[in-house]
Amino acid sequence: MTPRRKRLYVVLGILGGVAASVALAVMASRENIMFYYDPSQVAMGKAPVAKRFRVGGMVVKGSVTRAPGALQVRFVLTDFAHQVPVEYTGVLPDLFREGQGIIAHGTLNSRGAFVADEVLAKHDEKYMPPEVAASLKNKSAVKPAGLAPAQARPGVI
Numbered sequence: 001m002t003p004r005r006k007r008l009y010v011v012l013g014i015l016g017g018v019a020a021s022v023a024l025a026v027m028a029s030r031e032n033i034m035f036y037y038d039p040s041q042v043a044m045g046k047a048p049v050a051k052r053f054r055v056g057g058m059v060v061k062g063s064v065t066r067a068p069g070a071l072q073v074r075f076v077l078t079d080f081a082h083q084v085p086v087e088y089t090g091v092l093p094d095l096f097r098e099g100q101g102i103i104a105h106g107t108l109n110s111r112g113a114f115v116a117d118e119v120l121a122k123h124d125e126k127y128m129p130p131e132v133a134a135s136l137k138n139k140s141a142v143k144p145a146g147l148a149p150a151q152a153r154p155g156v157i
Contacts, residue, residue, distance in 0.1 A: 037143035
């Protein structure tokens with residue numbers, strides 16, 4: 001085997017290894033990506049059923065119901081155009097309240113209810129998750145009294 005042919009095999013081997021590692025990285029990232037949908041997109045059927053995604057909006061006042069003696073909570077999210085029922089079993093964040101913006105992670109069941117496995121609430125009265133603020137702004141809805149304009153703070157949800 002000539003030195004030229006050896007170099008060719010080494011270069012081809014390196015390129016093959018790089019291609020395989022890039023393909024594995026892309027496949028792994030596709031499985032871990034979680035998309036955001038607003039309640040209007042969920043209501044129109046654009047959100048996947050039985051696949052994890054995030055949904056965000058305002059908690060409808062008077063919609064929070066708790067099962068007595070259990071950690072199960074049901075509430076409704078809205079973007080002021082459509083509403084999505086949410087079911088969550090667990091301890092809600094201390095800052096969770098009716099009339100505020102939240103983001104929930106979970107799946108959509110066959111009945112059209114969002115089954116959350118994590119609920120994130122805003123951390124102060126001036127902050128709203130950027131995705132929620134954008135979807136509410138796109139709906140050109142009038143915000144209820146007491147809600148401050150959205151201010152994005154990097155790295156905080």
